[in-house]
Amino acid sequence: MRTLAVVGCSQVVTLRGPARPRVGGELRELGIIDNGGILVGEGRIAKVGVREEIERAIEPDTEVIDGGGRILLPGFVDAHTHAVFAGNRVDDFALRAGGASYGQIAASGGGIRSTAGKTRAASEEELFEAASRYREWFVRSGTTTVEAKSGYGLTLEDEMKMLRVIRRLGYVPTFLGAHEVPDEFRGRRGEYVRSVVNEMLPRVASERLAEYCDVFSEPSVFPIEDARTILRAARRLGLGLRIHADQLEGSGGAGLAAELRAATADHLEHTEPGVFAALREAGVQPVLLPASVYTLGSHRFADARAMIEAGLAVVLATDFNPGSAPTPSIPMVLSIACTQMKMHPSEAISAVTVNASWSLGRGQEAGTLEEGKVADFVLHDCSDYRELAYFFGVEHAHAVFAGGKLVFQRC
Numbered sequence: 001m002r003t004l005a006v007v008g009c010s011q012v013v014t015l016r017g018p019a020r021p022r023v024g025g026e027l028r029e030l031g032i033i034d035n036g037g038i039l040v041g042e043g044r045i046a047k048v049g050v051r052e053e054i055e056r057a058i059e060p061d062t063e064v065i066d067g068g069g070r071i072l073l074p075g076f077v078d079a080h081t082h083a084v085f086a087g088n089r090v091d092d093f094a095l096r097a098g099g100a101s102y103g104q105i106a107a108s109g110g111g112i113r114s115t116a117g118k119t120r121a122a123s124e125e126e127l128f129e130a131a132s133r134y135r136e137w138f139v140r141s142g143t144t145t146v147e148a149k150s151g152y153g154l155t156l157e158d159e160m161k162m163l164r165v166i167r168r169l170g171y172v173p174t175f176l177g178a179h180e181v182p183d184e185f186r187g188r189r190g191e192y193v194r195s196v197v198n199e200m201l202p203r204v205a206s207e208r209l210a211e212y213c214d215v216f217s218e219p220s221v222f223p224i225e226d227a228r229t230i231l232r233a234a235r236r237l238g239l240g241l242r243i244h245a246d247q248l249e250g251s252g253g254a255g256l257a258a259e260l261r262a263a264t265a266d267h268l269e270h271t272e273p274g275v276f277a278a279l280r281e282a283g284v285q286p287v288l289l290p291a292s293v294y295t296l297g298s299h300r301f302a303d304a305r306a307m308i309e310a311g312l313a314v315v316l317a318t319d320f321n322p323g324s325a326p327t328p329s330i331p332m333v334l335s336i337a338c339t340q341m342k343m344h345p346s347e348a349i350s351a352v353t354v355n356a357s358w359s360l361g362r363g364q365e366a367g368t369l370e371e372g373k374v375a376d377f378v379l380h381d382c383s384d385y386r387e388l389a390y391f392f393g394v395e396h397a398h399a400v401f402a403g404g405k406l407v408f409q410r411c
């Protein structure tokens, strides 16, 4: 079997360590090998080590790539995106730049409802094509694992259409039928919740179109009691749970995540620190999404420092979506996390690799460079991993490998 080796990397950032998400001081332990390399066979990592160790293992038919003094990292894992949608919201963006609020735009027919209209009108093929363009954006910024949510269909057929596209793209699929109350159910939220629980969830589960169920839990969208009803139903059908919690106001979303022992509680910009102990006890991972705070022009970032001190296995993700976070760039998120949330670059790297992979049930396969794992790795054009967060607005990824195959190379 033909093998591949990369040698001559200034740093191989392995993130090797215990087979679980990292907490506290562990977030800073990146397992860096100076002047190292990697050996790949059959799409898996065969060896990671210093240059001489890798060179000794090279066979005559091994393809050898010179890392050129660049850094080698696991592919980024983006654990929260809305990466399948039709059209975009550049009109809303311009209105917001002129001073309109997210709420005003939503009330005038913009926001999620406008994307839902376009997504319903698009064929499965059109949606796939639009989303494939964004998949390329993920890859060329160094991301090799992506979670994606439905939630712009808001009818059984359109949600299933989105989930089929998500499956074709190779993303980790999450059903988010409770993203917004669609126009035809205005003033009849309870009926819509019943349709999510009684019609959509059973079909999604029986066709195995989703691994997780998520709810946009906000008092003005789906209050806590609705979120609880939907997530309990999802759990009975065998789905894992994720929750959009406390994004616009503190309304008990994080507490619900702890109560239900969800895999993740996402956003948490308005969560009271008193809830962090309950999240830790319940094994819930916070997924922090600072690109949406940045895009909305707010300064209220989630309190990452307090979460790390409380022993939570923090994850960072892009929240890529056409409204509040139009970026697929994990390096951009690293920059915001370090400058605005005061995370150390090492903590931020752990949050977008090893911790993100565990939050998606992929901890045994992705997120670190260790023997036996899938060979998803990236050469970035830096000599020190901290440059990924420091030089912002730059595409650092030089060569991206997924399953041991080169999927992107910068010319």
Ligand SMILES: [Zn+2]
Residues within 6 Å of the ligand: 080, 081, 082, 244, 319
């Ligand atoms: Zn989201």
